[in-house]
Amino acid sequence: MDKDPEVLRIAFQGLCKHNLMALRRPEKWGGPAVSELVFRRYQEQIARVSGALAFLQTQHQSAGSMLANSENEAIMEEYLPKMGNGEKLVGIGFSQLRRPGPPLMRAEETDGGYLLNGKVPWVTGYSFYPEYLIGAQLPDGRAVFAIVPLPTTELAGMKVSEPMGLAAMESAQTVSIDYENFFVPHEKVAFVKPAGWIQNNDMINIALQGSFAMGCAMAGLDIVNTNAQKKNVDFLIKAHAALQEELNRCRAWAEELRPQVNEETTNERLALRAWQIELMARCAQAAVVSSSGAANSSNHPAQRVFRESMVFTVSAQTSAIMEASIKRLISE
Numbered sequence: 023m024d025k026d027p028e029v030l031r032i033a034f035q036g037l038c039k040h041n042l043m044a045l046r047r048p049e050k051w052g053g054p055a056v057s058e059l060v061f062r063r064y065q066e067q068i069a070r071v072s073g074a075l076a077f078l079q080t081q082h083q084s085a086g087s088m089l090a091n092s093e094n095e096a097i098m099e100e101y102l103p104k105m106g107n108g109e110k111l112v113g114i115g116f117s118q119l120r121r122p123g124p125p126l127m128r129a130e131e132t133d134g135g136y137l138l139n140g141k142v143p144w145v146t147g148y149s150f151y152p153e154y155l156i157g158a159q160l161p162d163g164r165a166v167f168a169i170v171p172l173p174t175t176e177l178a179g180m181k182v183s184e185p186m187g188l189a190a191m192e193s194a195q196t197v198s199i200d201y202e203n204f205f206v207p208h209e210k211v212a213f214v215k216p217a218g219w220i221q222n223n224d225m226i227n228i229a230l231q232g233s234f235a236m237g238c239a240m241a242g243l244d245i246v247n248t249n250a251q252k253k254n255v256d257f258l259i260k261a262h263a264a265l266q267e268e269l270n271r272c273r274a275w276a277e278e279l280r281p282q283v284n285e286e287t288t289n290e291r292l293a294l295r296a297w298q299i300e301l302m303a304r305c306a307q308a309a310v311v312s313s314s315g316a317a318n319s320s321n322h323p324a325q326r327v328f329r330e331s332m333v334f335t336v337s338a339q340t341s342a343i344m345e346a347s348i349k350r351l352i353s354e
């Protein structure tokens with residue numbers, strides 16, 4: 023799944039077949055409206071099995087959750103009921119809104135809609151998602167979110183890059199897209215968010231995104247455990263137990279902080295995210311160390327988990343998360 027988009031596609035279609043693609047969808051639109059806790063556990067378990075699948079499916083789950091809060095009833099009716107089983111598939115591309123300075127992706131109001139200009143640096147799911155939710159900044163700092171095509175053939179006003187060569191999760195096919203006077207009609211606009219929305223949203227999500235790191239850490243520990251059983255050496259059994267105990271503590275703290283989203287807990291949640299990232303990296307490295315030279319084989323799970331830990335280290339990164347992660351690395 024990590025290497026071949028067609029193999030990944032089979033698993034992806036499996037999630038669609040089992041109606042697992044819109045887990046946070048409100049009952050009004052077909053449910054199952056699972057709790058935050060269940061959803062995070064699900065994200066962990068998918069990341070434990072395959073980083074590529076976890077990363078790919080979460081783009082659509084995010085789009086679904088965001089569309090459920092749309093201001094456009096017609097879009098909700100058109101999309102939401104069909105998002106659980108993949109009849110409608112939607113990626114996302116709004117991380118550019120995080121970048122400081124002149125906006126990378128701009129929207130300008132025009133007759134009947136908006137004109138889009140600029141660049142979306144990351145959109146995952148090319149060839150999986152026929153459409154995606156783009157975020158583009160208006161001159162007054164607000165951001166327009168609209169559903170736009172993610173075509174595999176040429177379309178006027180947009181230029182999609184080749185899928186990027188990536189160290190991990192390449193099969194999920196991430197592209198960048200350049201826009202020149204691309205028109206998006208009002209009917210495709212899901213909502214307009216106030217200036218600073220993404221910074222506020224990132225603050226809420228600081229710890230939530232850590233579920234992928236936890237799942238990836240579990241994948242590393244699964245490998246350490248297999249090696250410990252196979253080699254039957256005491257220090258590996260002890261290492262597995264120690265890391266597992268730390269993982270349990272880390273997850274317990276995440277659960278404790280989950281319901282509290284306020285300014286006072288920001289520093290705690292940043293420290294949690296940094297811990298999740300660092301612990302994941304240690305578990306992935308323990309998988310490599312315990313697998314010895316075989317970990318270098320391009321088909322060995324230890325090196326895949328090691329590479330996946332790299333993506334989960336930076337996905338949805340903000341300056342504050344970067345700072346907290348780096349500080350943890352230099353602390354004794």
Ligand SMILES: Cc1cc2nc3c(=O)[nH]c(=O)nc-3n(C[C@H](O)[C@H](O)[C@H](O)COP(=O)(O)OP(=O)(O)OC[C@H]3O[C@@H](n4cnc5c(N)ncnc54)[C@H](O)[C@@H]3O)c2cc1C
Nearest residue numbers: 114115116117120121122144145146196337338339340341
């Ligand atoms: C493989 C891959 C696939 C991805 N797929 C998607 C996708 O499908 N959809 C999507 O929306 N995103 C996607 N992302 C984006 C991902 O969420 C970003 O990695 C994340 O937002 C960090 O942004 P960046 O990597 O572009 O780094 P940067 O732009 O460098 O941003 C990192 C942080 O640093 C801050 N920063 C940057 N420059 C400065 C500066 N000069 N001064 C102060 N602060 C600064 C930014 O505000 C940001 O908070 C993907 C990323 C990867 C690696």
